[in-house]
Amino acid sequence: MSSQRKIIRDQILSTLDGNITFNAQVVPVIQTRTIPILGTDVPAINFYILGEDDDPKGSQKRFYWREDALMIQLLTGNAPGQNDDEIDEILDQIEVLFFADDSLGGTADDIILLGHETVLDERGDKRFSGTIQRWMIKYRTDAPAPVLTLDDFLTENTKIFADADPDGLVESLTSLQ
Numbered sequence: 001m002s003s004q005r006k007i008i009r010d011q012i013l014s015t016l017d018g019n020i021t022f023n024a025q026v027v028p029v030i031q032t033r034t035i036p037i038l039g040t041d042v043p044a045i046n047f048y049i050l051g052e053d054d055d056p057k058g059s060q061k062r063f064y065w066r067e068d069a070l071m072i073q074l075l076t077g078n079a080p081g082q083n084d085d086e087i088d089e090i091l092d093q094i095e096v097l098f099f100a101d102d103s104l105g106g107t108a109d110d111i112i113l114l115g116h117e118t119v120l121d122e123r124g125d126k127r128f129s130g131t132i133q134r135w136m137i138k139y140r141t142d143a144p145a146p147v148l149t150l151d152d153f154l155t156e157n158t159k160i161f162a163d164a165d166p167d168g169l170v171e172s173l174t175s176l177q
Contacts, residue, residue, distance in 0.1 A: 004107070004141050005049055005068065011104045012047055012070070020045060020093050027090065043090065046073040063142050070111075070135040073119070087131055091116065094133060108139040 002010075013029060020027040022043050029045045050069040074090055095113060098104075102111050114134040 004066070004139060005052070008068065008104060008107045008137060008139065009047075009049065011107045015097050015101070015104065016045060016047070016072075016094065019097055020090060022086065022090055042075050044075045045090075045094070046075060047071065063140050066139055066141060068137040068139075070137050072133040072135065073130050074133070075130040091131060091133060098135070104137070108137045110138045112136045112138070 009031065013031065017029045018026055020029070027043050027045055029047070031048060032046055033048050048071055050071050052069070053067045055065045055067075072094060074087060074094075076087060098111050098113070103109065104111060112135065114136055116131050116133045118129065118131050120129045
């Protein structure tokens, strides 16, 4: 069975791939943590999950709320005509796609745009510039099953001492064998 993060990444790829254009050309979508992406025509879109925060919830810790930090990099290189207005047009297309289905095809509970920043790398022969959009993806997963269940214990001698409690609270005494 695939992890929920893989299912979400597959849905992001499905949402973006073939649906973003630049100068009447489809912008390729790539998944890698290596930048710059050598040998790739620009513009190109790269995405990855930077990290995840877990927050156990529920009275018995039966599920976790998870928040993934999604980074979408728009790599634009230094080709003529790739100005801020055109970069904004591509970023707007990404936002429209995500806001049209903020559950990412039912794989998440929400996706929230946190902001964006410009990145520049002028080292080496393959210079590139780009913009990173930062998103937060919220979703819920079941907690891992416990190793030991209460069915492994036998309960006997359960007594309720309602009269012995001065505050009116019921206390129980349970002995386990």
